[in-house]
Amino acid sequence: MPQTTLGRVSGSRVTSQTVRYRERLWVPWWWWPLGLALAALIAKEVTMGVRTLPIWLPYTLLGAVAVGVLLWLSRAEVRVVTDGADVELWAGQAHLPMSVVSRSAEIPRTAKSAALGRQLDPAAFVLHRGWVGPLVLVVLDDPDDPTPYWLVSARHPDRLLSALRS
Numbered sequence: 001m002p003q004t005t006l007g008r009v010s011g012s013r014v015t016s017q018t019v020r021y022r023e024r025l026w027v028p029w030w031w032w033p034l035g036l037a038l039a040a041l042i043a044k045e046v047t048m049g050v051r052t053l054p055i056w057l058p059y060t061l062l063g064a065v066a067v068g069v070l071l072w073l074s075r076a077e078v079r080v081v082t083d084g085a086d087v088e089l090w091a092g093q094a095h096l097p098m099s100v101v102s103r104s105a106e107i108p109r110t111a112k113s114a115a116l117g118r119q120l121d122p123a124a125f126v127l128h129r130g131w132v133g134p135l136v137l138v139v140l141d142d143p144d145d146p147t148p149y150w151l152v153s154a155r156h157p158d159r160l161l162s163a164l165r166s
Contacts, residue, residue, distance in 0.1 A: 020087075021080040021163035025129045025153055027073050039066035076127060078154055080163040089138065089164060091127040091152045102141035104164055106157040109133035115151060125150045136160055 043058035079090045087098040107115050112135055116128060125147050128135070132153035139149045154160045 017081045017083050019079055019081050020166070021078075021160055023078045023154060023156065023160070024074060025076045025078065025132055025155075027070055028131050031131075032070060035066040035070050036063060039063050076129060076153075078127070078152055078160065080160065087164065089150070089152075091125070091150065094125060094127075096138065096140075096150060098164060100140050100142035100145065101164075102139050104136060104138045104161055106161060107135040107137050107151070120151075121148050123147055127152045129153045138164075 039062040040059060043062045046058040046062075047053065047055055076092050077090070078092075081088050081090065089096045089098065089101075112133070115135060115137070116126070120126070123146050128151065132155055134154060134157045136152045136154050136157045137149060138152070140147055152160075
């Protein structure tokens with residue numbers, strides 16, 4: 001994946017960030033036809049019940065709602081950025097400097113239910129999307145932070161971990 005550079009305003013100075021890894025956690029492709037078909041089915045019911053409406057109106061409105069919901073579900077992004085010597089993991093709106101990370105590992109799809117089930121610490125930060133298989137575990141070593149670890153969904157955990165470690 002090519003690295004891109006972003007500019008960020010920090011206080012009164014502009015810093016340059018290089019993106020090492022970026023992944024948007026999109027819903028699966030097959031959700032789109034199902035969502036639009038469901039919207040069309042509901043629109044058909046509305047047009048049959050309210051005959052005074054223009055036929056195109058329920059289809060247009062409910063189709064837009066379906067697209068909006070699918071885009072809203074796909075809004076989470078995971079990225080690793082570097083600002084000179086500092087490396088940060090961004091999961092949604094939260095970010096974590098790598099200086100407070102003691103270790104990181106991949107949690108495969110088969111161990112996901114255990115990691116999110118009884119073994120989950122309630123103080124952990126979790127960015128989980130059910131349609132994404134594996135997770136990445138990032139254990140913190142920061143006495144000022146009550147969060148023991150982060151669990152983040154990633155389709156390519158090996159790429160994410162290599163971006164964090166390099």
